[in-house]
Amino acid sequence: MNWLQLLSHKRPGETDLVKHDQTRSRFEQDFDRIIFSHPFRKLQDKTQVFPLPEDDFVHTRLTHSLEVSVVGRSLAKNAGNHLLEKYPEIKNEGYTTHDFGGIVGAACLAHDLGNPPFGHSGEDSISSFFLTNEAGLFFKDKVSESEWEDLITFEGNAQGLRILNGKGNGGLKLTFATLGAFTKYPLSSSSEKDKSRKSQNKFGYYQCNAALFSEMANEMGLISLGKNKWCRHPLAFLVEAADDICYHIIDLEDGCRLGLVPFETVKELLAEIIGDSYSEEKVQKIPSQHERLGTLRAMAIGQLIKECSEAFINHEEAMLDGSFDDDLTSLIPSAPAMKKIIDLSIEKIYRSKLVLEKEAGGYEVIDNLIESFATAVYTKNFDQPLPKHKSILRLLPEEYEVQLKFVSSVYDALQIVIDFISGLTDSHAVRLYKTIKGYRLPV
Template structure:
């Protein structure tokens, strides 16, 4: 049966895009948002996500999530929500696929390490770094730097978690990476983003809440008996055990996580449809003008998820094995930064023209961009070459 797509009035229309910073002819076979999705997938930064930490360091096991597999899971949830809400699936997917491109190696510990190192040089923020990646650091086209994404995709990447400032706020409070973008004011950082971008943000929440439980259980850091005491999660795991008492732990986890994702998706759909109806929005501009997001979990789901996050923080993110790995990653990032900043000649040759003054802000930004683009494995290898004598053998 052929399904006909009906576009909701509040959906972004690729035929009415606000355009790209650098004008390009439209494609005969793909919409503007489809092209953006494809450009993101073909980018170097996207490929590097396969060796970047989500929670567990990427080389610790073949079955734990990396930034890449996480981004793919987020994109699939985003497409499901976008289709059900009759908004543009390609734009939601593009925002989902791009949302982690600015993450450095070693997850949030790597980000903490870079943020500490960059305190005197404008700071570091992974969302701002994502903007740098897609507007400057990716170099794939002879006419311009960056991916030259449509305005709606840029907006979705930058504001998927909500407005970055209020009208009248001092722009100096923004992370440096945002204000360094020449057209940052044009992204309207004081407004909410499109429905599609808000979908990407909630899809991120759904994905990481569930796969952190999955990975934690499979790593042996979380115990099944502990998880079954949680609100929502416990109900689902008990229901699976009652229905399938003999399927074993692995299948129990798979089935429970699948059901949990479905419950959260349905909750978002129900709450979002109610908010859209109550708001009366009839255009993407009307969505942006609201003082609250329209894509959301219900209040009851938010309460339950808050308890889940507290449990994960206490029992997984603070677990000594995870903390040890995080501390090692943070130290590697910090020591690499200090070495390159103090002696830019240690950087690969192609960076020497950009960074030739030890300790300068310009050198610090080049070093930051270089380290932020590293995979876990490459960062470990660079650190070994610089600091370990056995690497000479």
């Protein structure tokens, strides 16, 4: 792979190459398009770790995505400085560190767009509907084998790519470089996976986006690893690192603010990352625990950005030839401290009663919603709808009704239902569930 191809600012479907504009690059346009998009705005009411948080300090998907974008931009600018010196042809084509920051910043901003309500329990619930619910299993012989793989393994990354390239959402049409950096798992759900490669632990696109992804891969010269799978775009490693840094450190911070983890424990863990720059005397001078926590978090993230930037530079050539496929945060000096944070977070935060109770409720809400709408859509388009199904269909927003008029397969219809359900905010999903169940009737 080579950087000039990897930095492609073409958009899907374009044939003519538009000249790179340094004043407002197409990568900056990508960032702006995401910020103003409807799916991005809805992240303000989607669970990060703590569903329906009441504490002002606890993060939602929106605040998490903004923070990941800031960290990703810093990582990419550090990497860009090195790459511009190493490969003069990049600079000669007019690219700057801001372009690297723009690509990774935009990809980070979009990295959670495909996540459904209630976090990972929402993902599991959509998959479980088709795997275990009788109403979901009904569809198995009505789709192809590869389409069924998409349905039984809902994947937020693949859903995100579908959102970014859908006909709705204002027609985002992001550049190939941004889409490449966004795609952590460049393979389909039915591809044979090599578990030794981190980029094949999950999948990154549905069958409906197979042609698009092939176009992306060819345009950027991604190395093919077999049928429907490629090596990662190197900048995807920075997007992954930014996400890892933020959710490990900030989930710990949120856990402390909610009283799940003692402040002294958090302080010790973050001090281990901060290293020689840590000063207990200076920490004690900070007046409130909230401020002390914020200062330690900022210093720890700063150190992790430095270490991950160096790891990227050290492995950049191996990324280009496809031999490197690991997460950067596992290779840095602070990896042992990060491992301690992960283990503590699993025990004290992700398995806390607060999280598990609301995840259980999320399962019930999503399972009922997808059963109601999938059944109603199927009977309308491919069978005879009952009055109940007609009533449920009236709850669909207009844009989904329009899309359903043009579907020709059960798979396409079900993907539109999944688009709707996964695009709901936590609060909207709960309200809709109560409406359908009759718990929330107008008076």
